[in-house]
Amino acid sequence: MTSGGRSRSRWLWGLRAVAGAVAALLLAVVVRLPWAGDLGIHAATIERLRHDPLHPGDPLVDADVPSPYYSPWTVLLGLVAKATGAGVFGVLRGAAVVGLVLLLSGIWHFVRTLTERRAAPPLAVLCVLFLWGPSLFEWSGFLGLNSLALTVSYPSTFALGLSFHLWAWLRKALRAGSGWPVFLGLGVLWAVVLLTHQFTGVVASLGAAAMLLGARPWPPRAVLLRLAAGLALGLVVLAVWPYYSFFDLFGAGGDLERIHRALYRDLLGRFGLALLLGVSALALRFRRDRRDPLVLFFALGAVVFAAGGLSGHYSWGRVLPAALIPAQAAVAVEVAGLVGAALPTGRGLRRIFAPALAASLAAALAVGAWTQTGTLGYVLPKGALPSAVTAKYRPPWPGYRWITPWVRYGDVVMAKKFPARQIPAYGAYTVAPGYPDFFLPDEVAREDAVRRYFAPSTPRAERVEALRRYGARWVVAYPGDGGLGEGDPALRKVATGPRGLGLYRVVG
Structure with missing residues (x-):
């Protein structure tokens, strides 16, 4: 082999090694499965299909409507989840x-x-x-x-x-x-x-x-x-x-x-x-x-x-x-x-x-x-990263697994848009979807109900009516979000999550 041929061979194997290292990094990421963006709705889609593969309903809210998230791929994943119990x-x-x-x-x-x-x-x-x-x-x-x-x-x-x-x-x-x-x-x-x-x-x-x-x-x-x-x-x-x-x-x-x-x-x-x-x-x-x-x-x-x-x-x-x-x-x-x-x-x-x-x-x-x-x-703990890399690192979202000891599959939760993007991943529904939902006919009414519930000027009776209208059994909110106060007789606080986020049971 000529020196040029050896040089090109080394370059080729170097490229393959770098590409392989990047692939290994991505496989390591899969183990952690960092949460950001739309992971919640994809998890909720599989959860609905696992429980009812033929008529799963809306993945985010308690409504019997179709959804474009039910694709051949997610249906297969739902069947895998149902068959294996994973x-x-x-x-x-x-x-x-x-x-x-x-x-x-x-x-x-x-x-x-x-x-x-x-x-x-x-x-x-x-x-x-x-x-x-x-x-x-x-x-x-x-x-x-x-x-x-x-x-x-x-x-x-x-x-x-x-x-x-x-x-x-x-x-x-x-x-x-x-x-x-x-x-x-x-x-x-x-x-x-x-x-x-x-x-x-x-x-x-x-x-x-x-x-x-x-x-x-x-x-x-x-x-x-x-x-x-x-x-x-x-x-x-x-x-x-x-x-x-x-x-x-x-x-x-x-x-x-x-x-x-x-x-x-x-x-x-x-x-x-x-x-x-x-x-x-x-x-x-x-x-x-x-x-x-x-x-x-x-x-x-x-x-x-x-x-x-x-x-x-x-x-x-x-x-x-x-x-x-x-x-x-x-x-x-x-x-x-x-x-x-x-x-x-x-x-x-x-x-x-x-x-x-x-x-x-x-x-x-x-x-x-x-x-x-x-x-x-x-992949690596934050403390193991060089300072220059740490400055570029953004932690993934924490998720809402902490509510699962109380909130059961199919329960409806009143929450603002950001929590509503994650809560359905654990089996619960939200009053309004956290994402645009083209097939949901009352999407605007649901969003308005959530907005009115948390608005500071909304009368208490209207807030209670919004909870009852959509069958909400829980409220997830930060102390400054608005809505019914912590001492309101219609709510009972049962848990506190990251950064003071509260989980309240609807009792009245």
């Missing part, structure tokens, strides 16, 4: 392992359809996790290391893992002219992704469209017919899914737009390095192939994202991974090609950009890794 959080840890394996293997699988360079898959894993921006960003469906550590057990991670495999299998099927079973299977897989996490399903759909539009050679008519049949079968699966009406979700809006407006803020700080280097890599690919699938994928994602911002449909911002993922993959593929081959000679865009791209990527990955070093705090 606790909800144990099942979620298993879901996290499956989701992580699917995601990492999916990235590997997809990138291998783009290049034969062996360095590209591990480099793509590092790009997806670290090539973001200098500002920390966490959101379900966005695959930065810190964000993934908090959402690895979510359905969005499972759906993204399936999406990478979907794109890879679709590329292979179009290239090989596969038969009817393959394309029908791809249609079902596409539907499962959409049912599991609708926003990720849009990303998966844009990626699949890009794989088709970028296919070379262009598929013959017989293959396109099989693809159309697979699409039709996927639509049938969406239409017949019994737990909720998928197509009714197109009427959702309101609170979703307000929540997602944050996705259009600080774009350079959160995503600047990925977009800057990604556009450079995509320019190299566009120069070689005007129908490059990664270029088309990026363009579709960028157009939909921009349209959402311009039209005020801010929930469309969840499609941003459709621009980030192809940008990150393009950087990995281009840099792997540069290192895996002799330095390009002659003139041209590649000779100018490729070496600079490799050096820039190394620096950007270092910045991304440093920005997300707080993830170590989900």
Whole structure:
């Protein structure tokens, strides 16, 4: 082996070692399963399915309505919980392992359809996790290391893992002219992704469209017919899914737009390095192939994202991974090609950009890794972290397990929005959902009841009536939250939680 070959081999094994270490870190995070964001609603969903797999009702409030959280994945997890007797959080840890394996293997699988360079898959894993921006960003469906550590057990991670495999299998099927079973299977897989996490399903759909539009050679008519049949079968699966009406979700809006407006803020700080280097890599690919699938994928994602911002449909911002993922993959593929081959000679865009791209990527990955070093705090005790890392660490939410000696499954709790996002994870319901609930017809009335209960000017009789109207057996509140006072005859305090949070039994 030449010295250049030995150098490339060491570089490849170094990349694989780093990617493996990051995967091991994420597996260690699964053991702790840090709680932030939407973990409560996913735990509540499995809890409802464990108790009644056929008619689980709303996962957050005591109402017999459907919910988009009842997806093929969560139904399977609920059945596992019912069959094994495992606790909800144990099942979620298993879901996290499956989701992580699917995601990492999916990235590997997809990138291998783009290049034969062996360095590209591990480099793509590092790009997806670290090539973001200098500002920390966490959101379900966005695959930065810190964000993934908090959402690895979510359905969005499972759906993204399936999406990478979907794109890879679709590329292979179009290239090989596969038969009817393959394309029908791809249609079902596409539907499962959409049912599991609708926003990720849009990303998966844009990626699949890009794989088709970028296919070379262009598929013959017989293959396109099989693809159309697979699409039709996927639509049938969406239409017949019994737990909720998928197509009714197109009427959702309101609170979703307000929540997602944050996705259009600080774009350079959160995503600047990925977009800057990604556009450079995509320019190299566009120069070689005007129908490059990664270029088309990026363009579709960028157009939909921009349209959402311009039209005020801010929930469309969840499609941003459709621009980030192809940008990150393009950087990995281009840099792997540069290192895996002799330095390009002659003139041209590649000779100018490729070496600079490799050096820039190394620096950007270092910045991304440093920005997300707080993830170590989900594995190591805070005292074991260096002071510079400790400053970046944010402790997970404590949860509400402390109420479970008194609050039973199915009890209704009056609580403000933040506790309402966690309490249902332990089997109880809340008066109002902690998240927008499109299928709940009295959502506004429930939210108004909670707001009025805690408002300082609300008469006592109205507060008591709100508790009775929704069958609330408990109140969870801080001393300064408002509501009925601690000495009120309608309440009896039974426990005190973190930071003075009180649990009160409704007795009158």
